[in-house]
Amino acid sequence: GGWLPCRLLPFDGSSVGERVGPPEAECVDVAWSPDGKWMYFSANPGGHFHIWRELYPKGEIQQITSGATDEEGIAIAPDGDSLITSVGTAQRSVILHDAQGERQISSESYANSATFSRNGKKIFYMVPERAPAGQAKKGEQLFRVDLVTGQSERLLSGVLVTNYSTSPDGKKIVYSAVDKNRHSHLWLAALDGHSS
Numbered sequence: 001g002g003w004l005p006c007r008l009l010p011f012d013g014s015s016v017g018e019r020v021g022p023p024e025a026e027c028v029d030v031a032w033s034p035d036g037k038w039m040y041f042s043a044n045p046g047g048h049f050h051i052w053r054e055l056y057p058k059g060e061i062q063q064i065t066s067g068a069t070d071e072e073g074i075a076i077a078p079d080g081d082s083l084i085t086s087v088g089t090a091q092r093s094v095i096l097h098d099a100q101g102e103r104q105i106s107s108e109s110y111a112n113s114a115t116f117s118r119n120g121k122k123i124f125y126m127v128p129e130r131a132p133a134g135q136a137k138k139g140e141q142l143f144r145v146d147l148v149t150g151q152s153e154r155l156l157s158g159v160l161v162t163n164y165s166t167s168p169d170g171k172k173i174v175y176s177a178v179d180k181n182r183h184s185h186l187w188l189a190a191l192d193g194h195s196s
Contacts, residue, residue, distance in 0.1 A: 003028055006041050022052055022061055031074040031083070032056075040064075040083065042072045051085055094125050096147070105145050107152065113140075113163075117170050121147055129160050138178050144191075156189060166191070 003026035009017035021027055025045035032039060041052045049070040054061045065071045068089065075084040094106040094114045105114075105123055114125040126140035139160030145152045156175070162184065164175040174188050 003044075006030055006039075006043065008039070020054055022063075028072055029074045031076045033076055034078055034080045038080075040074050040076065042074055042085065044070075051083070094123060094145075096123070105147075106143070111143075115166070117166060118168050119170060122170075123147060124155075124164065124166065126161065126164070142173075142175070155191070159187075 005019050005023065005025055006021035006027035007017045008020045009015075020039055021030075021041040022043045022045045025041075025043040026049075027041055027043045028049065029042035030039065037056060039054045039056055041054070042049050043052055044050075048068070049072050050066055051064040051071050051074065052061055053064055065085075065087075069087050070089065071085045071087050073084075073086045077083065090110060092110050092112055093104050094111045096103055096105050105111075106125055106127070111125045111127050114123055116123055123145045125143055125145075127143060128140050129138065139162045142155045142159075142161050142164060143152055144155050155173070159175075159177055161175040161177055164173055166173050171191055172188060173191055174186060176184050176186055178184050
């Protein structure tokens, strides 16, 4: 799932094309220089989307931007001397609104896929892994928060999940995880941590 690496394809459909841009990187935006000598990419080889360029044809790949921000979208100036991109950071929190008001549940800077336990006393959510540069993300860390005590804990230590669902009795979890060959498998685990 998710975005794939960039591909350069012929208009006539004579081939499936070839991969371009950073290898094994999620690629979301592309552009050509006006003279047709450079391809530009907004790609995420692990951690953040940055702007890259590659000399056409078969040139060296060069990273143009770096740092803690993400750069997405590319517009090349007509003279080819500059480009425009959006730069920013993303934050997503799990916030609970109940009779006591609003309170933040997740302490991480980016949390998603939040679900309640069947009895409504706990919340589960996922936090993206920060993969080292050049390595694709393999999944997300799974957390559980007790709404009574406020205690947060990481579940399935050492495992990165791509999706999950808890059993109706709240004692088990089924989750998907990607192996080293990028094949997805389903697992069943006890939520008390005794088996997987």
